[in-house]
Amino acid sequence: MERWSQFWSENKLGDCFSLNGESDLSQVLIKYWEKYFVNNSSSRFVLDLACGNGFVGKCAINTMTKICCIGVDQASDIGKTDFNNFDTQSKLKILSGINISDTKFVDNEFDLVVSQFGLEYGNINEDSMKHILKQIKPGGELNFIAHHPESFICKQSKIELEILKYINRDKSIFNRIRKLKSSPELVEKEHLLNEIIKKGKELAGDSFISIEVIFLTIKNLISSLDYGVQDAQIDELELHYIAYEERLIEQLSVALCSIKESDLVLILKKENLNKIESKLLYDEKLGLIGWEINAKV
Secondary structure (H helix, E strand, O other), X not given: OHHHHHXXXXXXXXXXXXXXXXXXXXXXXXXXXXXXXXXXXXXXXXXXXXXXXXXXXXXXXXXXXXXXXXXXXXXXXXXXXXXXXXXXXXXXEEEEOOOHHHOOOOOOOEEEXXXXXXXXXXXXXXXXXXXXXXXEEEEEEEEEEEOOOOOHHHHHHHHHHHHHHHHHHHHHHHXXXXXXXXXXXXXXXXXXXXXXXXXHHHHHHHHHXXXXXXXXXXXXXXXXXXXXXXXXXXXXXXXXXXXXHHHHHHHHHHOOOHHHHHHHHHXXXXXXXXXXXXXXXXXXXXXXXXXXXXXXX
């Protein structure tokens, strides 16, 4: 969980898919949640599980005038991110460092329990789902989006992962950057940078443009060697890339294949719910986004 704490402490205004929250996917998800909350405008109390820095909660309070939202995430220090400095009028409260299964809210407290690419990271079993569902009022609902292994998100993550493995392998890239720091010859810097980008294009193919941001930070670091880059800055970036690789490995491992999705639906069916609907969520431009699962209490 430390890698996610690091991610949210570094990612002040963005989400899991961009550093500024303005990617095509971010905009698709904003529209999705705004439509969802408009359709549930009579709701007053929302619980956002595995909330990150409050992306879904912000959609809720921006859409619904009379609402309070509590976000819960196991990562620590999320409450210190700049995201919480938006004018939420205290309608959005984030509780960090708390596992979903350890929440102690009153039974039947929330109108809506939601999650975006987060619920699947926990242990999805009968006990955990009972714990979540008992916190929902009669007539309320659980609605969440989960990763699908064939979604465009996971496909891109697989490409990014191969590139990160290349960058992080045996610390060779960062050790070469450290050597360049002591003798930053222009030709050597350009050679290293061109080598990294060439390998990236080889691994990513036509998708290189969409993941080019991975190389941007290294490019800026190499370009800054002439201006007194400190060892600590190189060490920090290296740790960032290692954590990035670990997050992608985790994301791909928790994605719900059809079998996992079927198992989850079977668990929900045991809870005597009014309605359960599970379907694939698509965007016309981006393609498959993931699973959309809704359970009405």
